Structure formats: structure tokens, C-alpha cells
Amino acid sequence: MRSDARFNRIRILEAAAEVLAVPGDTSLKSIARRAGVGQGTLYRHFPTRESLVLQVYGEEVEELVKAVPVLLDTLSPPLALRAWLQRLLILGRCTPEFAETMCAATGVLTEECRNAYEPLLDALSALVAANDRGGTIAPGTTADDVLLLLGPLWRVGSIEEERARPARLFDLLMRGLCPSDRP
CATH class of the missing domain: 1.10.357.10 (Tetracycline Repressor, domain 2)
Structure with a gap:
């Protein structure tokens, strides 16, 4: 995996952990926004919500x-x-x-x-x-x-x-x- 892709994956996981930890908007869109990546980038790393949550x-x-x-x-x-x-x-x-x-x-x-x-x-x-x-x-x-x-x-x-x-x-x-x- 390229270093920028690895960096994006880490940012997505960190953002998801933050977003999922509090009640409210836990949509993939809000996670992508928090991570500073586009939804396409999020879906390339985690094709489903379940795969992201399990990670x-x-x-x-x-x-x-x-x-x-x-x-x-x-x-x-x-x-x-x-x-x-x-x-x-x-x-x-x-x-x-x-x-x-x-x-x-x-x-x-x-x-x-x-x-x-x-x-x-x-x-x-x-x-x-x-x-x-x-x-x-x-x-x-x-x-x-x-x-x-x-x-x-x-x-x-x-x-x-x-x-x-x-x-x-x-x-x-x-x-x-x-x-x-x-x-």
C-alpha cells in the first residue's frame, strides 16, 4: 500500500473511532468529512459500514x-x-x-x-x-x-x-x- 493510502486509512480509522464514540451523526459521510477525505477514498478502504466498524x-x-x-x-x-x-x-x-x-x-x-x-x-x-x-x-x-x-x-x-x-x-x-x- 502506498504511503499516502496508508495515511488516509489511518486517518479514516481515527476519525471513525471519534465519530462512533459519541451519539449523533455516525454516517460514513460524516466520518469521511472528519478524516478530511472524500467518500470515494473511504469506500476504497472500507467498502461497507460493517467493514469499517469491525476494523x-x-x-x-x-x-x-x-x-x-x-x-x-x-x-x-x-x-x-x-x-x-x-x-x-x-x-x-x-x-x-x-x-x-x-x-x-x-x-x-x-x-x-x-x-x-x-x-x-x-x-x-x-x-x-x-x-x-x-x-x-x-x-x-x-x-x-x-x-x-x-x-x-x-x-x-x-x-x-x-x-x-x-x-x-x-x-x-x-x-x-x-x-x-x-x-
Whole structure:
């Protein structure tokens, strides 16, 4: 990649991180404007909104992926799954753009999105497989199933009186996934 293209990519990622961090206009147009590049330049680097969002939160995704072996080495499979999903739930609740992208990621993905999404799905698949081998997860459960069930929890409890609801629903989700697990 040419140095000017690399510089533009970095500026776009920095601008996107700033724009996505605050409520308001998070359109690709506003990100391009903040980065000081044209929309064409933004689309050359990030052909879809999802690919840009997944790159912005790439470090967080990488940390989640790296956490799986550690969790499986130190906790039982159900508790490792619970701990990992709690981290993913917190990330999605703190970063709505990431949560929205993850919910959309269960559909047809571009190659760039798939490359960013698959490590996360593979990490979750390893946790599901460990639970499957131990007989501690509902038979036939897939990582895609778990993400689909977790998705709505990213949007629940935004008003004050509902703040406890996501934790309660997460516990319900975990009891359904791993019926023998009691935290």
C-alpha cells in the first residue's frame, strides 16, 4: 500500500473511532468529512459500514479472541463461556455501532467483514465446542445461535429502571444454553 493510502486509512480509522464514540451523526459521510477525505477514498478502504466498524473495534475483538484459551485453561467450559459472553455483552452495550454490526454479521458478508468477523465466531465456536464435549450446553447449539440470542441484550435496559434487566436476561440466556451451570 502506498504511503499516502496508508495515511488516509489511518486517518479514516481515527476519525471513525471519534465519530462512533459519541451519539449523533455516525454516517460514513460524516466520518469521511472528519478524516478530511472524500467518500470515494473511504469506500476504497472500507467498502461497507460493517467493514469499517469491525476494523475500528479490531483491538477489542482481538482481545476477546485471545481470551478464549486462557478462560478454558482456568475455568470450567460453562463458566468460560459465561465470562467470555459477558465481555462481549459489555462491549456491545458500550459500543452500539459494534453491536449493530455484529447483529448484521449473521447475514451475507463481504470478504473483508468475514475476515474481521470470523476470528470472533471461531473463538465463540471453541467455547461452544468445549461445552459440547463436556455435555454442558444444549445439544446442537452453534456459535451463530449464541450470537443471535445475545444480540437483543445489547439493546435492552437503556433507561434507568431497566438497568438490571440485561443482567437478568443474560442469566436466563446462560441457564438455557448451559442448564447444568450455576454461577
